[in-house]
Amino acid sequence: MARRHGPIDLIIAAALSLLMLLAVRPAQARELVDFPDYRYQPGTILIRTAERKLYYIAAPGQALRYTIAVGKAGKQWRGVKYVEELMVDPAWSPPAEVKRDNPRLPDVIPGGAPNNPMGARVIGLGPGGQYAIHGTNNPRSVGTAASYGCFRMHNSDVIDLYARVRMGTPVVVAP
Numbered sequence: 001m002a003r004r005h006g007p008i009d010l011i012i013a014a015a016l017s018l019l020m021l022l023a024v025r026p027a028q029a030r031e032l033v034d035f036p037d038y039r040y041q042p043g044t045i046l047i048r049t050a051e052r053k054l055y056y057i058a059a060p061g062q063a064l065r066y067t068i069a070v071g072k073a074g075k076q077w078r079g080v081k082y083v084e085e086l087m088v089d090p091a092w093s094p095p096a097e098v099k100r101d102n103p104r105l106p107d108v109i110p111g112g113a114p115n116n117p118m119g120a121r122v123i124g125l126g127p128g129g130q131y132a133i134h135g136t137n138n139p140r141s142v143g144t145a146a147s148y149g150c151f152r153m154h155n156s157d158v159i160d161l162y163a164r165v166r167m168g169t170p171v172v173v174a175p
Contacts (some may be wrong), residue, residue: 028159035063043123044046045083045161045171047151048078052143052149054133056164066161068133069141069152077149081131083169085124086162087111092118095130098148106160120155121162133171 035055040046046055046063049070055063070076089111099105109116119135135155136142142154153161 002042022110030064032058032064032158033063034061036061040172043164043169045059045169046166047171049078049173051175052145054153054161056161064161064164066094066153066157067143069136069144069146071149075147075149076145076174077131078173081125081127081171081173082124082131083123083165083167083171085122086133086165086167087122088122088162089120090116090118090134091121092116095148114126119152119158121158123158123162123165132163 001067010111028153033055035057038060038095040055042055042059043081044055044057046057047068047070052068053072054066054068057063092103092107092109093107111118111152113165114137117134118132121135123133125131125133131151133151133153135158136152138146139154141147141152143160146152
């Protein structure tokens with residue numbers, strides 16, 4: 001004999017379904033925060049390496065704060081760069097230093113490939129083009145010191161930031 005489902009059973013089933021949907025959502029490390037440092041104009045990106053946080057100044061006194069991965073020991077830097085490149089699903093060619101440390105890497109990893117460490121977007125920094133803010137195929141690295149000097153974000157967060165920045169956006173990297 002089949003059991004009839006009452007309203008409580010349906011509510012429990014709906015709640016469990018909602019919990020399962022929330023559990024598989026992509027990580028989002030961004031949040032709107034008060035940012036009372038008025039030295040930075042809206043549209044500026046401020047990276048605080050020691051905090052492993054990137055701040056996009058949204059308005060006077062407010063910023064979007066994202067958790068990021070920063071350069072590992074000996075690979076961190078500070079200074080001012082500017083956005084000079086914006087790419088969707090970029091291919092990646094490992095720089096000589098990375099290739100030396102990982103000689104089995106291919107010369108090029110196509111954009112969108114699951115082993116492409118650049119993730120969904122690249123916000124290239126210049127002059128020089130050596131560093132970038134980008135997504136990652138290793139989301140567990142976000143919040144750590146893991147890169148060769150670039151800044152990694154969850155793919156959903158770099159997509160969000162990418163939509164906000166423009167060519168020439170200043171990027172301030174502080175300790």
